Amino acid sequence: MTPQSDEDEVWRQIVASFNETAERDSAEQPWPDSENVPEEPTRRVVRPPEFHEPGDLETESEPDAVREEEDEGHYVPPPPPPLPRLDLPTKLAWVALFGGPAYLLLAAMAEWHMEGWALFTAVAAFIGGFVALVVRMGDGPPNDSGWDDGAVL
Numbered sequence: 001m002t003p004q005s006d007e008d009e010v011w012r013q014i015v016a017s018f019n020e021t022a023e024r025d026s027a028e029q030p031w032p033d034s035e036n037v038p039e040e041p042t043r044r045v046v047r048p049p050e051f052h053e054p055g056d057l058e059t060e061s062e063p064d065a066v067r068e069e070e071d072e073g074h075y076v077p078p079p080p081p082p083l084p085r086l087d088l089p090t091k092l093a094w095v096a097l098f099g100g101p102a103y104l105l106l107a108a109m110a111e112w113h114m115e116g117w118a119l120f121t122a123v124a125a126f127i128g129g130f131v132a133l134v135v136r137m138g139d140g141p142p143n144d145s146g147w148d149d150g151a152v153l
Helices: 003-016 064-071 088-110 116-137
Strands: none
Touching: 088 116
8 A cells, every 4th residue: 555545544534433422431531640630619709799788787887807808919009100300392392293293284184375484394393303302312321220230242
């Protein structure tokens, strides 16, 4: 027999046994018995209702132990630090960066007649604001980084 006819025979067997049900006992399992996970009954968690009726005095006063148990796994992050104050040149650069294209968009939507100097000023403001922000970004380490500035390649 050729390898091709063996392969054809294997495929015929696979197709013929496609609709047959597989019945296996534990001896024919492809994994060891030590990896079988025992079936555990599902656990059901019953929680008290979230709301209390106004006339029910017993449910309105929860013991402190119950409140502590409910809050035990809850993480509340600290408030974020305040944003840094921007100086005047940085504020002007941001206004120029967004103001130039905003003016052009508004003028185009309102179909205003725009002079050449207005177009030039809007485009120059956008480019100038971008350049100013990039130049002010700085590429050095922060001032409080200390003497060890990490790996230097």
